[in-house]
Amino acid sequence: MRPVQVPDLSAREVYAACISKTRPKVKARLQALTEDVVNAASEFEVAASAADLHRLIDLKTNPTDESDRAQLTKNYTQRLTNKDHPAREIYDELKIAGRLCPLCAHRDVETLDHQLPKSLYPLLAVVPLNLVPACRSCNTLKSDADPSSAYDQTLNPYFDDISKEQWLFARVHEVAPACVSFHVKPPSSWDEVLAARVLWHFKVFDLAELYGNQAGRAMTSLRYVLKRKAPSTIPAYLKDEADGGADEDPNSWKAVMFQALANSSWYINGGFALE
Ligand SMILES: [Zn+2]
Incomplete structure (x- = not known):
């Protein structure tokens, strides 16, 4: 989007x-x-x-x-x-x-x-x-x-710009191996129609599945990266990755994934290493 x-x-x-x-x-x-x-x-x-x-x-x-x-x-x-x-x-x-x-x-x-x-x-x-x-x-x-x-109109990128505010969020699932799932949380500034349209767009294009699969792959690689880091450096590393990605696009699945991981004490304190 x-x-x-x-x-x-x-x-x-x-x-x-x-x-x-x-x-x-x-x-x-x-x-x-x-x-x-x-x-x-x-x-x-x-x-x-x-x-x-x-x-x-x-x-x-x-x-x-x-x-x-x-x-x-x-x-x-x-x-x-x-x-x-x-x-x-x-x-x-x-x-x-x-x-x-x-x-x-x-x-x-x-x-x-x-x-x-x-x-x-x-x-x-x-x-x-x-x-x-x-x-x-x-x-x-x-x-x-x-x-x-009005509610079941997917976004038209020539007219609809929702790139400035964060609307995509992820939740960490505390399972082995750790995974995240994605959902839409409409900003309070959106009207009812826009909120419904973005939810509809998210559903029509199966974005929860697409982003979840991408994040799953990325987290497999990330497990090996984090295992080689000193535990005390992991929170800052995850936050840097989240902030860097959000600078470019606050709704990229990768930036949102890192944001959720950086906010999860379970993940930071060893959840990341479970297989
Ligand atoms: Zn596409």
């Missing part, structure tokens, strides 16, 4: 690039839909910035013609993503805006995720603000999810 700079690309120019090489008959039909696409993009921008995507119901039935809907979808599947199509450079530009997948903040960006699925909202198939850089796992996990209220 990392913010991404809003792309400097208009819906009109991306759409024009996508339909530029289509056959004359198809092109004429797609050109006739240009203003519908531009208007849909404006509606999407307003709704996405207000967690109002569930109100864009009218976009689902526009256009009504099945062949028009199919051609709009092909703008993404056969044109924007096609390595031999001139619009492909736009796809690559959108992808490169995020190094790490902004949805999980862990894996590499490999594709673009439609915030509102192209299968249901064909007018938004190549609208830049609806195309979020993502890893394949996040793209697959979200699939064709369609929000039914």
